[in-house]
Amino acid sequence: MGLDIFKEKGTSLDKQKFTWREMVQPPSSKLDDDAFTRVRIILMNGLESESIRFSHACARMNRDLQEPLAHVRRVEQHQQTMVNWLLPADLSPLETTIGFEQVAIEVTASVAEREPDEYMAQVYRFGLLEDFDHMYRFAALYDRMGGGDANNLLQNYTDIMPGRPTSVEHRDPSDELREHYEKNTAEPLTKLHAVTIMAAENQTHDYYMTIGPMFADPVARQLYAEIASIEEQHTTQYESIIDANETWMEKWLMHEAMEVYNYYGCSEYETNPRIKKIWDRCLDYELGHLHYVMELFKKVENRDPAELLPETLPEPIDFASHREFVRATLENEVDLRASGADFVDKSEEPERSIAYREQLNSEGSPSEAVAAGYTWMPGTELTAGLSAKGKGA
Amino acid sequence: MGGNRTGVQTAPEMAEELIAGAAAAGPSMDGGPEMADAERAEYISKGFPVGSLPGLAFAEEAKADDETIGMAVFLDKLSERLAFERMGTRLYDAFLVKCETLGEEGVGPTLAEVEEIRDEEHRHFLLLNEAVTELGGDPTVKSPCADVAAVASLGIMQVLTDPRTTVTQCLQALLTAELTDNAGWEMLIDVAEELGHSDLSERFTDALTNEQNHLLNVQTWLSDRVSAKL
Numbered sequence: 001m002g003l004d005i006f007k008e009k010g011t012s013l014d015k016q017k018f019t020w021r022e023m024v025q026p027p028s029s030k031l032d033d034d035a036f037t038r039v040r041i042i043l044m045n046g047l048e049s050e051s052i053r054f055s056h057a058c059a060r061m062n063r064d065l066q067e068p069l070a071h072v073r074r075v076e077q078h079q080q081t082m083v084n085w086l087l088p089a090d091l092s093p094l095e096t097t098i099g100f101e102q103v104a105i106e107v108t109a110s111v112a113e114r115e116p117d118e119y120m121a122q123v124y125r126f127g128l129l130e131d132f133d134h135m136y137r138f139a140a141l142y143d144r145m146g147g148g149d150a151n152n153l154l155q156n157y158t159d160i161m162p163g164r165p166t167s168v169e170h171r172d173p174s175d176e177l178r179e180h181y182e183k184n185t186a187e188p189l190t191k192l193h194a195v196t197i198m199a200a201e202n203q204t205h206d207y208y209m210t211i212g213p214m215f216a217d218p219v220a221r222q223l224y225a226e227i228a229s230i231e232e233q234h235t236t237q238y239e240s241i242i243d244a245n246e247t248w249m250e251k252w253l254m255h256e257a258m259e260v261y262n263y264y265g266c267s268e269y270e271t272n273p274r275i276k277k278i279w280d281r282c283l284d285y286e287l288g289h290l291h292y293v294m295e296l297f298k299k300v301e302n303r304d305p306a307e308l309l310p311e312t313l314p315e316p317i318d319f320a321s322h323r324e325f326v327r328a329t330l331e332n333e334v335d336l337r338a339s340g341a342d343f344v345d346k347s348e349e350p351e352r353s354i355a356y357r358e359q360l361n362s363e364g365s366p367s368e369a370v371a372a373g374y375t376w377m378p379g380t381e382l383t384a385g386l387s388a389k390g391k392g393a
Numbered sequence: 394m395g396g397n398r399t400g401v402q403t404a405p406e407m408a409e410e411l412i413a414g415a416a417a418a419g420p421s422m423d424g425g426p427e428m429a430d431a432e433r434a435e436y437i438s439k440g441f442p443v444g445s446l447p448g449l450a451f452a453e454e455a456k457a458d459d460e461t462i463g464m465a466v467f468l469d470k471l472s473e474r475l476a477f478e479r480m481g482t483r484l485y486d487a488f489l490v491k492c493e494t495l496g497e498e499g500v501g502p503t504l505a506e507v508e509e510i511r512d513e514e515h516r517h518f519l520l521l522n523e524a525v526t527e528l529g530g531d532p533t534v535k536s537p538c539a540d541v542a543a544v545a546s547l548g549i550m551q552v553l554t555d556p557r558t559t560v561t562q563c564l565q566a567l568l569t570a571e572l573t574d575n576a577g578w579e580m581l582i583d584v585a586e587e588l589g590h591s592d593l594s595e596r597f598t599d600a601l602t603n604e605q606n607h608l609l610n611v612q613t614w615l616s617d618r619v620s621a622k623l
Contacts, residue, residue: 026557031397089555136421144426152399156407161418216544218436219429323410369432372424376415378401378408 002312003264005257010287013071018078025278027088030095033272035102035155036319040266041086041275042096042103043200044282047262048080050199054255058248065248068296072289079282086275093211094146094220097138098153100204104131105158107200109322111193112329114315120190122343123178123241124197125329126336127234132326133163133367134227140371143380145217151378157321160376164334166367168346169230170357175338175350176236183243183250188257188310191242195258196317198238205231222366249297250308256290257309265316444537467584468528472536474577475521476543477570478514480550484570485511487553488563500617501560506610513603520600524593546570561622564615571608578604 028037055073059066087096105128112124139150139160150160181190205228212224246254263283270276294305337349377383401408445451449465457465489507525532535543552558552566578601585594 031399032395034398088557089551133421144429151401151411155398156401156404156411159411159414161415162421165421217433219432222432321407323407323414327414364432366432368422369429371420372422372426372428373420375418375420378412 002314003260004312005260005287005290005309006306006311008287009291010284010289013075013288013292016075016285016288018082023078023081024085025082026274028086028272028275030088030091030153033275035099035153035157036106036269037272037275038087038091038099038153039103039106039319040270040279041083042099043107043196044262044266044279045080045084046103046200046203047196047259048076048083049203049206050195051076051255051259052080053202054251058252062248065252065296065300068292069252072292075285075289079285082278083282086278092146093214094138094142095148095153097208097211098135098142098150100207101131101135101138102154102158103200104128104204105135105326106319106322107317108197109325109329110318110320111197113318113322113325115190115193116187117181117190119179120181120193120241123237124193125333126338126343127197127201127237128326129164129330129334129336130166130169130230130234131163132159132330133166133169134230136160136162136374136376137166137223137227137367137371139376140374141220141223143374143376143382144370145220147380147382149378149380150376157323159323159326162371163330164336166226166230167361167365168337168357169233170353170360171233171338172350172352172356173236175340175353176233177240177341178237179341180241180243183246186243188308189314191254191308192258192261192314194238194242195254196262198235198242199258201231201234201238205235219366219370223370226366247301249293249300253290253293253297253305253308256286256293259286260290261313262317264313265319268316269319442537443540446536447531447534463588464528467588467590468525468530469536469538470577470581470584471521471525471528471530472532472534473538473542474581475518475525475532476535476539477546477574477577478518478521480543480546481514481570481574482511482518484550484553484567485514487550488567491553491558491560491563495560500621501564501614502610510607510610513607517600517603520596524596527593528590542573546573561615561618564611564618567611568608568615571604571611575601575604575608 028041030038052073055069055076059069059073062069091099108124108128108131112121112128115121115124135150135158142148142150154160181194183191208224208228208231212221212228215221215224260283263279263286267276267279267283270279294309297303297305333343335346336343337346337353338344339348339350374381379386397403401412442451445454446465446469449457449461454462454465485507489504489511492502492504492507522532546569549566549570553563558566578597582594582597582601585591585597
């Protein structure tokens with residue numbers, strides 16, 4: 001039985017309050033917590049970041065909505081802080097990056113598997129194989145530059161092997177835009193998926209753009225420059241699948257519903273009881289936001305929010321390993337390329353995208369340089385030659 | 394299974410799939426780390442510095458006379474030590490909070506001993522301020538060596554200020570700082586003597602004696618605390 005979002009009212013907006021100590025709680029453990037706890041933290045930070053990004057864009061275009069947006073946004077700001085500050089200080093920027101890519105792989109795989117619209121599912125599978133390759137490149141960097149084993153973070157859930165090569169992911173902008181769902185006919189789950197993945201990718205882009213210059217190693221700086229560029233492409237792709245004809249109020253409502261949906265999923269799956277309480281609190285706060293915006297929607301648009309929202313929430317994102325699904329997708333679709341909004345075999349890729357990336361890669365490819373000859377193995381590639389017993393396997 | 398989950402043995406069946414999959418897939422292209430190293434060499438060979446000292450831009454070093462270069466090297470290393478002692482004072486401030494909070498139970502330093510080291514680090518910082526000023530330098534400058542040393546020791550402060558770390562883990566981090574500090578003072582004494590600043594060399598030797606005691610104490614406390622757990 002899913003959550004009845006019309007019946008469950010959560011915490012009303014005027015009762016949503018924080019102290020600094022509540023926002024800055026003891027963090028999760030890099031060593032002891034399940035990798036999916038970190039996946040959820042990174043995902044929800046991305047979704048909160050999107051809620052604030054959307055809220056500002058909306059405020060800049062809608063004078064009458066500025067005050068209600070400001071009230072909800074202040075709470076989102078503090079929720080994002082409480083969530084993002086759960087990442088511990090011993091998690092380096094590169095380790096956090098590996099966490100970001102695990103989110104991009106496992107969450108996108110779950111979405112692709114459950115997406116009811118076949119075209120949208122294809123879009124997610126297409127993006128998935130690219131983020132899958134990023135994991136391999138960052139794992140090589142972590143091993144060869146940092147002397148680290150990416151699986152310490154991934155905890156065996158996620159494969160570390162090449163996907164669609166990052167060096168061929170660079171496309172002409174015209175090959176990045178997709179068809180969008182139709183706002184009046186799309187399933188609510190299709191809308192929730194689209195906003196979720198768009199938010200996660202946008203945050204990944206912003207994170208890489210922030211931390212890229214923190215690295216001393218020029219190859220690391222180049223790799224972040226390259227993969228941030230792909231994350232920008234992914235953000236472009238995923239925002240294009242959302243119907244641009246939705247009204248501002250429709251979009252706001254779906255953003256709040258998306259946050260409710262995902263906090264609900266986090267709470268259902270969380271294995272750390274202390275962090276589960278945080279998801280529950282955020283779920284109650286987001287239900288409060290949703291009902292606040294539902295009332296506003298009725299006033300502004302003179303419509304019933306039930307036209308858009310499902311009575312009960314769909315099955316949440318599956319926070320689990322999707323190894324078989326990802327491998328099957330890799331096997332079947334690694335050679336797909338984009339041609340406008342369509343997916344085609346690499347032999348049919350438009351010349352504009354080929355020319356674009358040939359120029360971009362003409363002085364060398366960071367993602368190829370960083371992983372030349374690289375095969376992940378437990379304990380890093382420096383364990384090559386050790387017996388299986390010596391590797392702990 | 395509770396506790397640490399980072400090893401492959403946390404989930405042996407999943408690990409087996411992961412390892413077999415990676416081995417079967419192999420690398421995306423031939424080659425090895427030399428490809429990235431060639432790219433690194435390209436940037437290294439451009440010769441951009443971290444920075445320079447006031448009044449002696451990096452590009453003009455080649456034209457400077459020996460005396461100017463000698464003084465520049467000395468001021469650079471003095472600035473490095475000064476910044477390190479300043480950070481060292483703050484490291485022991487952080488350590489003191491931890492020790493006060495966790496109490497003096499068991500083996501390890503007393504609060505008075507930690508405070509004493511903290512105060513000595515502070516005195517060394519003041520001594521270096523005076524030395525730089527006497528030599529006509531600006532003690533508020535962050536020199537290239539000071540900057541790089543700060544980068545090298547970034548993690549030490551992270552360990553000391555993390556509320557989750559233990560006294561023993563902090564002592565391990567402080568050991569890194571004290572080993573570096575001892576070697577730093579030894580070098581400074583050599584440079585001072587070579588440049589004929591025997592007065593400074595004497596004052597630095599007193600500081601080194603303090604630092605040798607810090608190192609010995611930190612090593613002993615650390616060793617005692619580890620042994621006590623055996």
